[in-house]
Amino acid sequence: MKDEVWWVKKEDGEVFGPVTLDELRSWAIEGRVVHGDLVSRDRETWESADGMGELGMKWVVVFPGGDQVGPMHIGAVAELMIEGSVQAEDSVRDISSGRMGPASKVVLRGLLDEVHSLEGRISEERSAWETLLENERRAAERQGAHYRRLLEEARRRQDALAQDLSRIEKAIGISKKKGGDEGQKSGS
Numbered sequence: 001m002k003d004e005v006w007w008v009k010k011e012d013g014e015v016f017g018p019v020t021l022d023e024l025r026s027w028a029i030e031g032r033v034v035h036g037d038l039v040s041r042d043r044e045t046w047e048s049a050d051g052m053g054e055l056g057m058k059w060v061v062v063f064p065g066g067d068q069v070g071p072m073h074i075g076a077v078a079e080l081m082i083e084g085s086v087q088a089e090d091s092v093r094d095i096s097s098g099r100m101g102p103a104s105k106v107v108l109r110g111l112l113d114e115v116h117s118l119e120g121r122i123s124e125e126r127s128a129w130e131t132l133l134e135n136e137r138r139a140a141e142r143q144g145a146h147y148r149r150l151l152e153e154a155r156r157r158q159d160a161l162a163q164d165l166s167r168i169e170k171a172i173g174i175s176k177k178k179g180g181d182e183g184q185k186s187g188s
Contacts (some may be wrong), residue, residue, distance in 0.1 A: 009038040028055040029075030062091040071095050075111030
């Protein structure tokens with residue numbers, strides 16, 4: 001699922017993408033994917049972004065008087081607090097559990113949960129990379145051992161050929177000597 005690409009369709013029909021799931025998650029955290037947006041892997045079948053659990057769009061801001069905004073990612077709620085659209089005393093509700101509380105506390109708790117979740121994902125990714133690296137190291141060791149065996153075999157063959165050459169040169173040298181000695185004897 002990590003390698004899949006996604007597209008986002010805004011309410012006005014504009015389509016953005018392709019992006020990875022991690023990028024799509026980042027867009028939700030930044031408030032760039034919001035309630036009413038649609039997401040798709042093939043640009044033919046579209047689903048509601050806020051219904052996609054991987055995006056964590058489960059937070060609704062409830063203003064005094066009852067107006068609501070969301071659902072959105074807790075990071076998007078934090079962004080709204082930073083820009084001043086959501087006040088610390090406004091209520092935030094988790095639509096998956098129904099729990100509700102003041103934005104200041106809910107956002108802090110939600111962001112801490114998000115950090116723990118990210119730490120878990122980072123740990124899983126690190127473990128996967130370490131496993132991959134270890135597998136590659138072992139493969140390189142096996143390949144290195146194979147090449148060392150080939151090199152040793154090549155050296156043995158080279159030594160054997162050098163010995164054969166030496167024997168041939170001696171044999172040729174002896175024949176030349178014999179041939180030269182016989183020529184000297186007959187010439188005397």
